[in-house]
Amino acid sequence: MDFAMIFFILVGALSVATAVGVVTSKVAVHSALFLLVHFATLAILYVTLNAQFLAAAQIIVYAGGIVILILFVIMLIGSAPMETRAGYRSWVPYAGLALGVLMLAGMAITILQMPLTPLDPNANQGGVPIVLGVEIYAQNILLVQLAAVLLLVALIGALLLARRPKNDESPISNLQSK
C-alpha cells in the first residue's frame, strides 16, 4: 500500500465521517460545521484527481459561499433542536435507510465490476487552470450563458420572495397573516 492509497483512505474516511455527522446532528449548526469539513476533504480529493482549479472553486463556492449562507440563515431563524411532532410516521427514516442501503449495494456492485485500470497521472494535463478555462469558454460557451440565465432566475426569485414593497398592504395579506 503506497502513500497515495493511505492518504486517500484517511481523507475518504474523514469525508464519510463528516457526512454522517451532517445527517445525524441534532442541531443545524453542527451539521453546517460538519458540512464545512466535508467540503474541504472533497477539495483535497479533487487535487489528487488533477482538478486543482476545481478544488479552489470548491473551497470558494461551497465552503466560502454556501456554508456561510446556511450559517447566516441559521443565525436568522435560530437553531434549537427540533422535537418530532406527534403522529409523525416513525417508519420513514428506516424505510429511507433500507432504500439507501439497497441503492448503495446496486451501485457498488456495478462500480466494482469496472476494470481496475491505474490512472494516468498526467491526465487532463495535470489540471492546469488555463486548459480548463479554454475548454469552458471556447468549447462550452453555451453552458456559461445558460448558467448566467440560471443565476438570474435565482437572483430574481430570491428577490421576489425576500423583498416586500413598502406599500404592500393589500387587505388579503393582512387578513391571512393574522
Add this chain to the structure above:
Amino acid sequence: MNSALTELNLHAVLPALAMVIAAAVVMLLDILNRKGKTPTLALLPWVALIGVLATAGVSIWLLSQPVSSFQGMAISDERAQALNLVVLTGAALAILLSVRYIPAVNRQTGEYYTLILLVSAGMMMMGAATDLMVVFLALETFSLGLYILAGLNRDNRRSNEAAMKYFLLGAFASAFFVYGAAFVYGATGSTRFDLIAMRLFDGQADAAVLAIGVTMLIAGFGFKVSLAPFHMWTPDVYQGSPTPVTAFMSIGTKAAAFAAFYRFFATALPTEQPTWGMALGILAVLTMTLGNLVALRQSSLKRLLAYSSIAHAGYLLVGLATATPAGIDAALYYLIAYAFMNMGAFAVVILLERQGEMDADGNRLRGLAKRHPQVALLMSVFMFSLAGVPPFAGFFAKFFVFAAAVQGGYSWLAAVAMLNSAIGAWYYLRIVVDMYFAEPSDETRIEAQQASIPVAMTLGIAAVFTVALGVLPWLWTGLVQSGAVNVVALR
C-alpha cells in the same frame, strides 16, 4: 480550437434568447415604473405577451431554416421549434390568466412576468439541448423559477408549503438526475448525445454503469413530468400554487421534460431501445393507472386536474416508449392539444375561485350550466376533449399516440392506455354531470372580480383550438412538419 468561437451559430438558442431579451425588457420597465411612478404596471403583462408572440414568430421562422447546431450542444430542428411553440402557447395563455390574478396575490408583478419568461426560456432550451450538461442547466433554470412561482403567494401557507415541498423534492430529484448524467459520462466519456451514441455503437461503453446512469436519469425526468412513482409532489404543488402558475407548470414542465427525455433516448441510446422502451412502457402503465384511479376520488378541482395531468403524462409516455419519429410527432401533437384543453380547464377553475383563495372545490361546478351556460359549455368541451371523445383535439392526440405505439409493436400498451382512458372518462364526465344535471347551490357562482376579459380570452382561445385541432389535426402537423421530416437529425 479557438476558432470554435467564430463558429457560433445562434439558431438553436435564438428563441430562448428572444425570451431572455423580453424578460430583460419587462424587468427594465418594472424598474422604470418604480423610479418614475409611471403607470406602466398594467402594461407589463401585455409587454410580456408581445415578447412571447415575437418569440413564437422567431420559432415559426426557424421552422423553415435548415437544422443547425450549436457546437453540438444544442439543435434547432422542427421538433425543437414545435416544442417551443407548445411552451409559448402555455406561457401566453398563462400570462393572460395572470393579468388580474397575480396582482391580488403578490404585488411584485414585474418580477413575476420576468420569471415566467425566463422559465419559458429554460423550458425551450430543454427541447433544443443535445448535451446532458445543457439539459441539466435548462432543467435547473426552469425548475428554480417554478419553485419560486409556486411560492408566489407569500402570505398563504399552502402556497408556501407547495414551494417548500416542490423545492425539497425537486432538488433531491435534480441530484439524482445529475448523478445519472455523471454515470452516463463515466460509461461513455461524453455528455453529448451523438458522441454517446457513437461510443455505444463502437461497444466502448460500460453497459452496467450506463444502466445505472439511465435509471437515475429516468427518475430525475420522471419527477419533472410526475410519472408514478415519482409523482407525489404533484397534487400538493398543483393545489398550492397560484392557479395561472399551476396551469403553466402542467404544460411547460411536461413539454420540456418530455422533449429532452425523448431526444436523449432517441439520439443517445437508439441501440438500447428495446430495454428502455419496455421500462418506459411499464412506467406509462403505472402512471396512467395511478393517475386515473386516484383522480376518481378527488373533490378539489386542482387536485383532480393534477391527477389527470399525471394520467396524461402516462399517455404521453406511450408515444415516447416507441421511440419512432411518428411517436414523437404524436407526442408533440398531444402536448399542443393538452396545452389548450388544460389551459381552458384551469381558466374555469380561476373563474370559480373566490377572492384570496387559490383553489376551487368540485361542488362549485354543481348546476353551473343553469347559472353560467357559456362557461359550462366550454368546460364540457375541455372535459370531453381531456377524456378523448371526438371530435375534440384530445381524441386525435390519443389516436396519434396510440397509432405510434401500435406501429412500434406496443399494441398491448395502446390497449391498456385505451382502457385507462375509459376509466378517465368517468371523472371528466362527473364534472359535466355536476354542471348540467345538478341543482345549483349557494357555492355555485362566479364572482365578478374573477371574470375578467383576459380570462375570457383564454377560455375562447383554448376552446377554439380544442375544437379546431380536433376537426383539422393538420393545422398543427402541417405547421411543424412542413418540410421533410428530418429523421437523421434525431436518430
Add this chain to the structure above:
Amino acid sequence: MVPITYYLILSAIIFTIGAVGVLSRRNALIIIMCVEMMLNSVNLTLIAFAMQWNNLNGQVFVFMVMAVAAAEVAVGLAILIAHYGLSKSTNIDDVNLMKW
C-alpha cells in the same frame, strides 16, 4: 495511484448518506445541506471519470454543478425564510397541511 473505482465507491457512499438524510431528516435546513452533499459527491464522481477518460468534459460539468448548487441554495433558503416567516418552523412535519 489510487484506482478510480475507489473514488467512485466513496462518492456513492456519500451520495447515499445524503439521500438517506433527505429521506429521514425533518429539518428543512439539514435536508438542504444533504442535497448539497449529494451534489458534491456527484462532483467527485465527475472528476474521477474525467481523469479516467482524460478529457475535461467532466470538470466543466462540475463547474456547472457548482453554479447550480449555489443557485439552488439561494432559492431554497429564500423559500425557507418565507416559510419560516409564516409558520415559525423549519420542520417539514409541518409541511403537510395537505397530504403527501
Add this chain to the structure above:
Amino acid sequence: MTLSIPYLLTIITFLPLVGAVIVMLAPGDGAKKWLALATTIVTFVVSLLLWTNWQDGYAGMQFVEDAVWFAPLGIRYALGVDGISLFLVLLTTFLMPIAVYYSILYVDKRVGAYMALMLLLETAMIGVFVALDLVLFFVFFEASLIPMYFLIGEWGGQNRVYAAVKFFLYTFAGSALMVVAILIVYFSVGTFDIVALQSTPMPLAVQTWAFLAFSLAFAVKTPLFPFHTWLPDAHVQAPTAGSIILAGVLLKMGTYGFLRLAMPVFPQAAEQFGPLLATLAVIGILYGALVALMQKDIKSLVAYSSVAHLGYVMLGVIAMNAQGVSGSVLQMVNHGLSTGALFLMVGLLYERRHTRMLDEFGGLWASVPIYTGLFLVVAMSSAGLPGLNGFVGEFTIMLGAYNYMPIFAVLAAAGVILAAWYLLTAFRKMAQGEITNPANDKANLKDLNLKELTMVIPLVILFFVIGLFPNLFFDKINPSVEAMLTTRAALIEQATAEQMPALELAEIVVTEAK
C-alpha cells in the same frame, strides 16, 4: 338522374350541423323550434335525392366523395352510400322530423339547447352511415354519444342522470379497444378505407383480435345480450323523441358496424365466432321477449322488445348469406320505423296520462278509438304480421338463418310467437275490457289530434308500403349485398388457398419422412 348536386352527402350530413348553429343563434323559443323542424325537413327532402338519383343495379358506393383529411396517417374524408347504407340514411332523415315535431309539441324546457343537440345527433348519425374511412366512421360513432348523453341526462325521466352516465360509459368503454383494433388493422394492411378493407386479406391473428374488439364495441351499441343492460335504462329514462332516435337509429349503428365492418373485413374470424354470436343473438331474442312479457311499464316493454328485435337483425347479419343480410338491412329499417312508432305512441299516451303503467289503463278502445287503432297497427308491425313491414324482414332473416344453421331459425321463430304474445297482452290490457279508471274516460282522455296524426300516419303508410312492396327496397339492397358477399367469399377462398400449399408441403415432408 333528375337533379345532380355535387357534395350531396356532405350537404346531407352537415345540414343539421349548420341548422344547429342557426338554432342556437336564433332569438326566441318559437323560432328555434320551427327552424329546427325546417332543418330536418330540408335534410329529409335533400336526402330523397339519393333515392331519385340512385343508379339501380350498381353494387358499389354511390355519391362518393373523397378528400385527404390527415395525410401522414392516410386518413381520408371519404363518404359514399350503397344499398346497405342508403336506407339507413333515409331512415335517419325520415325519423328526425317526426322526433323534432314531437318535441315541438311536448318539450318546453330549454328548447334551443334541446333542438341543437337533436340536430347535432342527426349529423353524427348520418355521418356514421356514410363514412367510408374507418377513422371518420369512428369519429362520428363516438361523437354521437355527446348529444345523446345530454338529451337523456337533461330532458329524461326520474332516473335520467344515472341512465345517461351508464349509457355514455358503457358505449365509450366498449369502443375503447376498437381504436386499438383500428390501428392494428391499419398497420397490418395499410389503409383505413372501408371498401378496400373488405377485399384485403389479413393475417388470422390480426383478424381474431380485431374482430373481437370491433364486436365488443358494436355488441354494446346494438346491444347484444349480455351487453344490453344499459339499454332499458337509457330507453326508459330518455325523452320520447330521444327514445325514437335511440331505438330508431342509434342502435342501428351497432348492427351496421357488424354488417359493414366486423363481418366482411375479418371474414375468417367472423366464421369462427359466428356460432357464438348467433347463440348470443338468439338468447337475446328469447330473453328480450320473455322479459318484455313481464314488464308493467309499456316503455320498458318496448325497450326489451328492441333487444329481441335486434337479435333478429344480428342473426341475419351473422348468417352472412344473401337472404340473411338483405333481410337484416330491411329489418333495421323496419325496426327503426316500428319501434320508433311504438315509442311515439307510448309517448303520446304518456303526455295525456303521465303514467306508463299497463295496470292504469284498460278500455281505451272505447274512449280513444283512433289512437287504439293506430296502436294496434304499430304493434302488429312490430310483431311481424304478414302484410306489414316486420313480416318481410323477419321472414327473410329466418330463411337466411335456416340456410346458416337451422336450429337458430327454429329458436328465432319461437321468438316471433313470444313477440306476438307480449304485444297482444299489452294491447289487451290497454285497449280492451271495461274502463276501470275514470281517467281513461272519453271525457278525460282526448283522442289524437291532427298534429299528432301528422306524425303517426307517415309511419303507418310506410309500414304498408314496405310490407306490400318489399321489392322496391330489396332491388336497391340486393346488388350491394351480393357484391359484398362475393368479395367476402373470394377473400376466404384466397385465404384457404394460401394455406393449402403449406398443408401440401407438410404432407410431402411427412410422406418423405416415412
